[in-house]
Amino acid sequence: MSISGQVVFESEDLDRTEEFLCSSYAPMRIGSGSQDAGAHITRVASESVSADKLDLHFDMSYDVEPLGRICLCDIEAGTIEDHQVAGWAEPAAFAPGDLFSFSPPDRPYSGRICRARYSITMLDPAVLTRVAGAEKPVELLDHNPVSEAGARHLRAAITYVRDQVLSAPDVAEQPLLLSTATQHLAAAVLAAFPTTALAERAGTDLDAHPQALRRAVAFIEAHPDRDLTAAELAQAAGVSARAVQLAFRRHLDTTPMAYLRRVRLDHARAELRAAAAGETTVTQVAARWGYTRPSAFTAHYRAAYDELPSQTLHGEFLAAAQS
Template sequence: MEAGHGRAEGSREDGGDGGQVVFDSTDLETTEEFLIKHYAPLRIGSSTGRSGARITRVAGGAVSADEVALTFDMNYSVEPLGKICLCDIRTGVIDRHRAEDWREAGTFGPGDLFSFAQPDRPYQGRARQAGYSITMLDPALLNQVVGGEEQVRLLDHRPVDAVAAATLRKVIDHVRDDVLAAPGATASPLLVGAATRYLAAAVLDAFPTTAPIGPSAADRRDAHPRTVRRAVAFIEANAERDLSAAEIAAAAHVTPRAIQLAFRKHLGTTPTAYLRRVRLDGARAQLAAAEPGSTTVTEVALRWGYSRPGVFSTHYREAHGEPPSRTLRGR
């Protein structure tokens, strides 16, 4: 092991409530301690006599995103993470990688995006002077998107094709850069909840999974007006809360697939779009009632789930026919 130093610096090092942590070390033991704190029990080693590691971490809700740069060949052996862990390699190579249920070890290079292992399985391998991103999410997020009592699982460690991988990569970049790393964004439960479920939906689209495909006959029977009325009442009473599709469906006593069918059939929209409109109405009421100088459009946007004021303004104008700044000024 090379002698050196280790330090962790940043706004917070909480691994779950936002803020950025920057870790920079040339001490293998210090790096191992940092990884154990933020990942799982593990062991690492160096076969190259160096041990430089720099990790930039942001986190919010049930998702974390790390950018990792290693100047050495790092051997690793990791206990189950309890999370879905996605790796996107920029430089270098990860080889000898094998999870407990893999038939053979894998080798991955720049441009490869893959899942390290099932959440309940250990894995091991070697990162050879590699630069890569690590995105971890609670597997329960998958069920928040599709519902069901049995935990949804990935059926392969690679996306179904290159297009699916590219789409997932864009979603990861958006969630990391525009939400988790955005100043103040992780203070908004609505924003973090929507962003993390957006990521979960992208994972479901990118990988083969055990999630049901398409509505069942029971879902079609349940897509009736009473279902819509129950869901609408629940949304309007809880629009300020972080709501998932599965929670809305449960309030209507149906599956997420049935609620999607019902809204499209009877309202010509989706539960998510309806929820967004209700929140935009809430934003309008807040802006109209605000005393001069008491708030800003950006603050109101963040409260109602928007990290980018420009996107909020566009949606607001589409819904209400004027920019939010005009509503705030009282016309």
């Protein structure tokens, strides 16, 4: 298992950036309406895993062929919008603090990155299958982690592999250390996301039935203002947390946390619509519904309703519809 060393790329030329991204990831087309296309990228990689930090000072559209790898994205600043993967029912939006799987290894995807600073970690799917001890190739069943705790653990594993292993030549050149660190990362991915490996275990797949889903949905809609956990939803549904995750994916094509977020957004929207002039602010409403970062609230709100929360608060869309 070899290590390639650190690569640093910096350019304001869109064509050069596209060429670098194609060589680092997969064939793609990028575009921008901005004259300033400044990009700064650092990359460390081995044969099985790579870790990049990207800082794009412009809005960039992307249309990417299948990567052939597990691809994880962690956003520090900016947003990713209109992210559409082949087979998804609708596009998604991501904001600072979001850690997610960009796309299954065998599917193309497209979208728009808006002046974002983020990291990309890619892992050979064969490592995931080997660590899971599965007979068939392991696939992620969702692009979001099952819990905040799983996301935190995965983020720590990514940081360790990137900063303490791949970025340290004396460590990365040791095959056993590199292999162990890569398997540690794969284990963190398996713990963070629902996967087909878990569906093979007795009971989990069978428990993902409509009755469990109805109980979980009723619990979410009755307690949208509570800091709900995967364990609480599982208890309310009477099945395991993994079974709840599979039930939402199978019957609603979403995740429990994404469903909870949409319910909270609906409540926030109703509150914004009902507010009298000067009575509240978007930041206050966002905080009441679990958003500590107004930028994340705005990104998710715009993706859900195709309008800004400030426009809802000031009645701009309602006024336009009545005129």
